[in-house]
Amino acid sequence: MTETLLEKNRAGWNAVAHHFNGQDALPGYGPFAQTEDELQLFGDIMNKKVLDIGFGSGHSLRYMAKKGAAELWGVDFSEEQKETAEITLQDYPANLFCAPMEKEIGLPKAYFDYVYSIYAIGWTTDLSTTFELIYAYLKDGGTFIFSWDHPLYPHLKSEDGRIYMHASYQEEGMLHFENFKGENKSMGFQRRKMSTYLNALIKAGFTIERVVESDVPATLADTEPEVSDKYYSLYKAKRFPAAMIIKAVKK
Numbered sequence: 001m002t003e004t005l006l007e008k009n010r011a012g013w014n015a016v017a018h019h020f021n022g023q024d025a026l027p028g029y030g031p032f033a034q035t036e037d038e039l040q041l042f043g044d045i046m047n048k049k050v051l052d053i054g055f056g057s058g059h060s061l062r063y064m065a066k067k068g069a070a071e072l073w074g075v076d077f078s079e080e081q082k083e084t085a086e087i088t089l090q091d092y093p094a095n096l097f098c099a100p101m102e103k104e105i106g107l108p109k110a111y112f113d114y115v116y117s118i119y120a121i122g123w124t125t126d127l128s129t130t131f132e133l134i135y136a137y138l139k140d141g142g143t144f145i146f147s148w149d150h151p152l153y154p155h156l157k158s159e160d161g162r163i164y165m166h167a168s169y170q171e172e173g174m175l176h177f178e179n180f181k182g183e184n185k186s187m188g189f190q191r192r193k194m195s196t197y198l199n200a201l202i203k204a205g206f207t208i209e210r211v212v213e214s215d216v217p218a219t220l221a222d223t224e225p226e227v228s229d230k231y232y233s234l235y236k237a238k239r240f241p242a243a244m245i246i247k248a249v250k251k
């Protein structure tokens with residue numbers, strides 16, 4: 001069942017990849033969220049070894065390269081994304097692996113200063129194994145930072161600007177898409193509560209250092225938004241955090 005879902009999602013991501021070229025990449029943490037320039041969650045990247053989980057179009061890794069990272073590594077299960085990332089990173093040597101984040105593929109253990117993931121972790125079919133692997137990849141003292149939709153956000157629907165709660169936050173069921181980005185592909189991921197993410201980090205051995213429930217970036221703080229019922233909108237993000245951004249360390 002999990003294999004089937006992984007396969008469907010991989011085929012889906014191959015089809016939708018072109019919609020995400022350069023989207024959801026550092027210094028951004030996600031739609032209508034503050035950026036790394038504002039939050040300063042990473043320390044100095046100079047000479048650090050970094051691993052990107054769900055590297056997508058490779059723009060976050062390119063950001064790391066420009067900050068002086070010593071080694072760029074990444075995992076993403078989409079061949080299409082890997083091809084795009086190779087173009088984005090053509091001026092920088094990078095070790096890119098086409099594989100699911102929830103699988104052991106022999107990446108070096110106790111090796112990385114930073115493992116990070118921008119808007120990809122929620123797609124995992126096995127959160128515990130994914131966090132355990134990430135913990136193993138990090139050196140002692142290494143840092144894991146990830147961003148994803150705030151767990152309550154998918155439950156907030158908007159109708160003529162009135163935001164209301166849809167379905168149950170208590171039920172961590174699957175969220176299915178049959179037409180993600182209009183590409184007629186069947187994909188899906190598990191809805192999880194905030195506590196599920198935090199407890200899975202703790203169970204994997206992490207110490208949680210910071211939890212950000214995003215606000216809008218400073219550049220949009222004074223913009224009066226138009227009423228919008230879109231899934232991501234400034235209107236909604238000014239009322240409720242679009243993203244959660246979590247920093248955890250291996251002590």
Ligand SMILES: C[S@@+](CC[C@H](N)C(=O)[O-])C[C@H]1O[C@@H](n2cnc3c(N)ncnc32)[C@H](O)[C@@H]1O
Pocket residue numbers: 009013020022023024025026053054055056057058059060061075076077078081099100101102117118119120123124125
């Ligand atoms: C929104 S994109 C991330 C964008 C990326 N942060 C960037 O800098 O371009 C989500 C990525 O997660 C990848 N992905 C989804 N599920 C995955 C899984 N189970 N294992 C590995 N990669 C996965 C997709 O192929 C996609 O590239």
